[in-house]
Amino acid sequence: MAGGQERILRGRIRSVQATKKITRAMELIAASRIVKAQQRVAAAVPYSDLITEVVKDLAAAGAGKDKPFLAGRAEVKRICFVPIAADRGLCGGYNSGVLRATEGEIKADTGGAVEHVVVPVGRKAEGYFRFRGYNLGQGFAGFTDNPPYSVAKEIGEYVVDMFVKGQVDKVVLIYTRFISAGSQEVVIRPLVPLDRGVVEGGDGKNAAGADYEYEPDPDLILDTLLPRYVEARVYAALLNAAASEHAFRQRAMKSATDNAEELIKNLSRIMNRARQDSITTEIMEIVGGAEALAGDDDSTPRRVEYVMADANQTGGRV
């Protein structure tokens, strides 16, 4: 049935077209959000730069030298991993990149006697690690495409609390760093204790080379400052991740749109051929019919002739 096939193809093309409209819309939305997310990343830079500077100066002034927060713990028994993935899929390899890096890191680090606890950020991360039976801490989700500072604060407080109570001896962030709209990379960054490279380099003096006055004393300032610093780091990671998520989604949706276009083109071709076929068949039928009818024109005598011929033939044989 040529006509039936044509109808089926027409239906498929329509459905692919509808899907294409959706993916195109998602692509455009993601593209517009990249810009906004990028601006937020940039807007967060002054604060994190300043707070890093202050932490450096305080550390160099000798504050908190013996604090585990800065010095780390001698024995690392338990590591907390904080992978930042997305709440939704449809963003190409974005989630799997982060999740695979996290899993690799857990296996590498916890090969020996070291335990792990995963604090998943984003619904996809939570589902992934829960399904695979990893030791989970609290999960955070529902904001990854546009993370507010309050969430960074919550996450920061949660991991700092675990560290201070001695439940974990190290906290590691895994997220996708946003370099540009065309390139992002998964990075693994130690969060607590603070990275040596972060703390060092300060001289306890300001640009003019004078010592700071402190109020209250340096240790107390550092105590209140370090949690803020961790929050700022988490916030920066969340913003980077959000920008990367949009970039990945835009790319994934662009290729989905392109694929849909390709599919529509192929299907239309098949459909046109099917239609051509059915038209050809129809014409053939008409021609055949017309010929048959043409044979019928003032036909009575001829048919009689045929019949007579038939009769003659058969008759002749009998």
Add this chain to the structure above:
Amino acid sequence: MADASGHLRVEVVSPEKVLFSGDARQVITRTLGGGEIAFLPGHAPFLGAVSENHTRVYLTDGTVQDIAVHLGFVEVGPDHVSILSDAAELAQDINVARAEEAKRRAEEQLRTEHSAEGEAALRRAHARLSATGGLGASH
């Protein structure tokens, strides 16, 4: 050291954005447990934790920028003052009615039970109202 006749480059920075930046002759804020402190150009390097307070920035053009700062840090050099705060609000952005409401609620709560949260809320409300001139000149 920069000369004392210069001006201060003032920046109020929250994690989400640079809230305010401008040139000033004087900045008054309040440190944690230390009381109010004023910075003039040429101030010695200073690092402090600030409490919920009404920070006043005396701009070079003669106007005063009132800011409600809710906890944070202040870093001072001879020619600059940087205030880092999770939550800070410029006076013109504060909703007075809401601050009044928050103050009333906090006071209500503190009447029945004493909580650190309630006190912090009250201090924030005070800082806001003070910054908008709602509490008179005094803090």
